[in-house]
Amino acid sequence: MKIQIKVNGKIKTFEVEPDEYLVDTLRKHHYYSVKKGCDTSSCGVCTVLLDGKPIASCSYLSVKANGHAVTTVEAIEEEATYLAELFGKEGADQCGFCNPGLALTVYAMKKELANPTDEDIRDYLVGNLCRCSGYVSQHRAIKAYMEVRKL
Amino acid sequence: MKCVNHNTGSIDGKGLMLGRSAYTNDLADPNALTVKVLRSPHPHAKIRNIDIRKALLLEGVECVLTYKDFKRIPVTRAGQGYPEPSPHDKFVLDSVVRYVGDDVAIVAAETEAIASRALELIHVDYEILEPILDFEKAYENESIIHPEPEIHEMFPIGFEPQKNVAASYHMEIGSVDEILKHCDVTVSTSHYTQAQAHVMMEPHTANARLDFQDRLVIYSSTQTPFHARRIVSQALEIPMSRIRVIKPRIGGGFGGKQCLHGEFFVAAVTLKTKKPCKLVYTRKEVFESSYSRHPMRIDVTLGSTKDGKLKALDVKVLSDTGAYGEHALTVFMVAGAKTLPLYNKVEAVRFGGRVVYTNHTPGGAFRGYGAIQGNFAVESAVDQLCEKLGMDPIKFRQNNMIAEGETSPVFAKMGEGTEGTAMNMDSCKLDYCVNRGMELIGWKDKYPRKTISKTKVRSVGMCLAMQGSGIPYIDMGSAIIKLNDTGFYNLMVGATDIGQGSDTILAQIAAESLKTTIDKIIVYSSDSDLTPFDTGAYASSTTYVSGNAVKKAADQMLEMIVEEGAKALKVRPEDIHFDGDVLTVKETDTSMTLESLSNRLFYNEDQKQLVATHSYVGTKSPPPFMAGFAEVEVDLETGAFKVLDYVAVVDCGTTINPSLAKVQVEGGILQGLGMAMFEEVIYNKNGSLITNNLMNYRIPTRKEVTNIRVEFADSYEASGPYGAKSVGEIGIDTPPAVIANAIYNAIGVRINSLPITSEKVWAAIHSKEI
Numbered sequence: 001m002k003i004q005i006k007v008n009g010k011i012k013t014f015e016v017e018p019d020e021y022l023v024d025t026l027r028k029h030h031y032y033s034v035k036k037g038c039d040t041s042s043c044g045v046c047t048v049l050l051d052g053k054p055i056a057s058c059s060y061l062s063v064k065a066n067g068h069a070v071t072t073v074e075a076i077e078e079e080a081t082y083l084a085e086l087f088g089k090e091g092a093d094q095c096g097f098c099n100p101g102l103a104l105t106v107y108a109m110k111k112e113l114a115n116p117t118d119e120d121i122r123d124y125l126v127g128n129l130c131r132c133s134g135y136v137s138q139h140r141a142i143k144a145y146m147e148v149r150k151l
Numbered sequence: 152m153k154c155v156n157h158n159t160g161s162i163d164g165k166g167l168m169l170g171r172s173a174y175t176n177d178l179a180d181p182n183a184l185t186v187k188v189l190r191s192p193h194p195h196a197k198i199r200n201i202d203i204r205k206a207l208l209l210e211g212v213e214c215v216l217t218y219k220d221f222k223r224i225p226v227t228r229a230g231q232g233y234p235e236p237s238p239h240d241k242f243v244l245d246s247v248v249r250y251v252g253d254d255v256a257i258v259a260a261e262t263e264a265i266a267s268r269a270l271e272l273i274h275v276d277y278e279i280l281e282p283i284l285d286f287e288k289a290y291e292n293e294s295i296i297h298p299e300p301e302i303h304e305m306f307p308i309g310f311e312p313q314k315n316v317a318a319s320y321h322m323e324i325g326s327v328d329e330i331l332k333h334c335d336v337t338v339s340t341s342h343y344t345q346a347q348a349h350v351m352m353e354p355h356t357a358n359a360r361l362d363f364q365d366r367l368v369i370y371s372s373t374q375t376p377f378h379a380r381r382i383v384s385q386a387l388e389i390p391m392s393r394i395r396v397i398k399p400r401i402g403g404g405f406g407g408k409q410c411l412h413g414e415f416f417v418a419a420v421t422l423k424t425k426k427p428c429k430l431v432y433t434r435k436e437v438f439e440s441s442y443s444r445h446p447m448r449i450d451v452t453l454g455s456t457k458d459g460k461l462k463a464l465d466v467k468v469l470s471d472t473g474a475y476g477e478h479a480l481t482v483f484m485v486a487g488a489k490t491l492p493l494y495n496k497v498e499a500v501r502f503g504g505r506v507v508y509t510n511h512t513p514g515g516a517f518r519g520y521g522a523i524q525g526n527f528a529v530e531s532a533v534d535q536l537c538e539k540l541g542m543d544p545i546k547f548r549q550n551n552m553i554a555e556g557e558t559s560p561v562f563a564k565m566g567e568g569t570e571g572t573a574m575n576m577d578s579c580k581l582d583y584c585v586n587r588g589m590e591l592i593g594w595k596d597k598y599p600r601k602t603i604s605k606t607k608v609r610s611v612g613m614c615l616a617m618q619g620s621g622i623p624y625i626d627m628g629s630a631i632i633k634l635n636d637t638g639f640y641n642l643m644v645g646a647t648d649i650g651q652g653s654d655t656i657l658a659q660i661a662a663e664s665l666k667t668t669i670d671k672i673i674v675y676s677s678d679s680d681l682t683p684f685d686t687g688a689y690a691s692s693t694t695y696v697s698g699n700a701v702k703k704a705a706d707q708m709l710e711m712i713v714e715e716g717a718k719a720l721k722v723r724p725e726d727i728h729f730d731g732d733v734l735t736v737k738e739t740d741t742s743m744t745l746e747s748l749s750n751r752l753f754y755n756e757d758q759k760q761l762v763a764t765h766s767y768v769g770t771k772s773p774p775p776f777m778a779g780f781a782e783v784e785v786d787l788e789t790g791a792f793k794v795l796d797y798v799a800v801v802d803c804g805t806t807i808n809p810s811l812a813k814v815q816v817e818g819g820i821l822q823g824l825g826m827a828m829f830e831e832v833i834y835n836k837n838g839s840l841i842t843n844n845l846m847n848y849r850i851p852t853r854k855e856v857t858n859i860r861v862e863f864a865d866s867y868e869a870s871g872p873y874g875a876k877s878v879g880e881i882g883i884d885t886p887p888a889v890i891a892n893a894i895y896n897a898i899g900v901r902i903n904s905l906p907i908t909s910e911k912v913w914a915a916i917h918s919k920e921i
Contacts, residue, residue: 032176035402036176039433073170083168084164088161089158093652095353095401095403097402097403097650131351131352131403132818136817137817
């Protein structure tokens, strides 16, 4: 079946199966920043923004996204670049597989929470798993980002 | 130093954050066939008959392969030196399946949906065999997991498959029994460590294609691309010269990708169909059908004088390698080799045991590689000895631990599968690590315990750890550096960046030697056609072994530049001063930039390509050391406990990139805390994995332990590149013993089996078995 999704500001028409997940539709059309990690919406590497809100695209049917706006990390290049620099300073980038999904969630958090505490940040990002960093370096970088890039 | 010991930022962090195509799955041919594997539902069975006709008739199915399509060539999938210390006990596909999830058949189809449907159409008639699901019952069990006649060891490893033994080993220095007789105090303890899953974020992935020279090109999420090329060549009888293995960016490994998992299958499909294909493991397959950490039972006996001089150390191990013997011998030996030398003043030391087969998912390489298991046992036992002695566990360690300038006879005796290498500890700041760690955690105020309320008690625990820096005389790394016009460099290394940042730190080492900045060093790593050899990312080898190779190649390039500059400026090389940008004739104003020299070398006069290359193989493996400390708060009512603070003070020599080194340790600690506190691979009574997804197998999120503090000792290892030792594994080793010791110090309850869950603590408080 045919669906229309506004991906990163551009309207795209996709031919999808009724049981197809958004992550597969996006990867099939070369949005490789959207990763596949766990198949059970547990790890967060498939995160995209649906109308600005983070969702796990591995468990979101493509047909449900029909008529909605999807944002991948490519559309927030400037913000992600800032975050990457801060990650680099802390050595937090590591394998990088979870980073595009995390960047989108951090971006959404910045829009949603004004002055988050350490606990608020951890709560917001708890669904984005990372096995490399132990999170503490990420946390230092994300706190700095929230400070520097206040809206 | 301008580059080394600086936080330069990583060379690839931005591109990866922005989601650029980088990983194996991103780089598959867009028209690649989807490969899927039919997996065994039984822990031990023989395939009586396998009917693939219906699957082959399904539209879109390109091929179905079973054991009948493969010659019986036993190999090991473990990526290790050659000949491997792992037994050759695995066939690409076999008529016997040995664990739930074992490979039965391979399907390649036009789409994933068709491949999945085809798997359902394969009919397999199994004859159920008796499984062995308890590793303590495997030895000499009536059921034999590997009776097949073709399998073999590559050199003596104590391989006795008729007894279900994959490997065994025994060594003794002095007479442990004699010394123990004369000890004032002895303790004997038994410890159990569980299987742990790696849970790297990127699932195992491989893709294959034939290139225009009709050569097989495999992209793989491997930690060992050169071993992968060799083993695919052996298993499928393709000349190695016809295979190219490319390791793109890897989404984490932790040892889980030090083994071939999909390479055989994509290679076989592409050779059969002549079409590109790809195989991406589902998370279930990653859990069920790759491998996990070897579970062990470790029995420790310690003997000391009454004033706390440790005299005898005896460690006996039973390790469970599951269905195949990948890394069986070496992981088991490291349980001794990387713990026993910590206490080098003993008069006798013994280590031995065996690794047995069971019908579980195989064991394999996992960060720590036996050291975390051995450390939990020995460092828990040391605290138990101190308790009996009535002695402070830190004072006891300070009196008995290894120190700079000293050695241990264990180094010469035990290597990884072979004899070891004698070495002195030219850099060992354990004494500093212990003292500084005590300060940071606030040991003096918090030991032995503090009562916070009626139900809450706090205390601290600690332990020591050591790892290695590659395997001496075995692990080899090499590097090629070439100069380009305008004066920047390509650095080509076989070393395998799996996310730990090795591309960045190797660029830093090269830039330091070439007196330039890392933006002038373009790194390309791990492509069997284009980069020089490297054994791969394992055994904490990259910084020390590959780093030394890079430094030597860069030093050589610097000499070549000076020599060519001298020719151009018509002076002797010793008259040239080179600052990385400009070559100046000493005590004159005559100079030439590197940019004009390199342009001249390419286009104008005396034209040539400058290329420097070097290899390095260690003659020793200088251990990084660390002292780990934790403060815990235990709830006496529920047994729940929290880690309030974790402190690590590490001696890894010079940190090439302090931030990246720190995160190696921080990440290792949290992964170790996962193993210490709750991670556990669990099977049901039929041998099926229960923890086969991220909902049943929980890894630490960013909420469990938020206070991890890492510091480095001021240390310099003269044999390492710019004084560095390796740091990839040491961080994971301490949490199990530290948590066990801290819980004991808090509430007097000793947990000797991992993970140390709230339930176990509660049951121990109430003296109940769980």
